[in-house]
Amino acid sequence: MRLVVMTFLTIAAISGCARDxxxxxxxxAEVHAREGGRIEPLPQIKPYETFVYSASDSRSPFLPAVQEREESNFNNGIRPDDTRPREFLEQFPLDTLAMVGTLNLGGGEYALIKTKDGLLHRVKEGNHMGQSEGRVVEISQAEVKLIEIISDGLG
Structure with a gap:
């Protein structure tokens, strides 16, 4: 039975391969004899006019207006004391120092300051800390108040 089916399929496949x-x-021949279709001409393309942005030198509307400051020869007399010896905590930015407590010792109040490497230091009023000439002016249980000398760019 299997042989009959295989023979029938082979004959059917070979008959489809005729050379006629x-x-x-x-x-x-019919397709070649047909008249060709008419193709419409392409539309005229107008040349594109480029836009030159001429306000690139102007102020950006997305930034706040900067007001020009008048240069003044105002001198308030506040200058860092270059003659005093630098203290250890002046080499650290203030944001790397943390107050962790206070200490009353011999009638004087000290603040305990922790550096970024975990060392504790005690400071009292008049000591300096931070990189902007910060001088300790008041110590309380909650905070240490400093006065810093920060340049405004004009002197």
Whole structure:
């Protein structure tokens, strides 16, 4: 039974491979004989006018207006004391120092300051800390108040 089915399928497959292509040749001849379609001409393209942005030197509307400051020869007389010896805590920015407590010792009040590397230091009023000439002016249980000398760029 299997042999009969295989033989029938083989004959059907071979019969489809005939060399008679007259119907295909006839169809190709019909297609070539047809009149070609008419293609419309392409529309005229207008040249694009480029836009030159001329306000690039102006102030950006998304930034706040900067007011020009008048240069003044105002001198308030506040200057850092370059003659005093530097203290250890002046090498650290203030944001790397933390107050962790206070200490009353011999009638004087000290603040305990922790550096970023975990060392504790005690400061009292008049000591300096931070990189902007910060001088301790008041110590309380909650905070240490400093006065810093910060340049405004004009002197």
């Amino acid at each position: 292509m007259t119907d295909l040749d006839q169809y190709v």
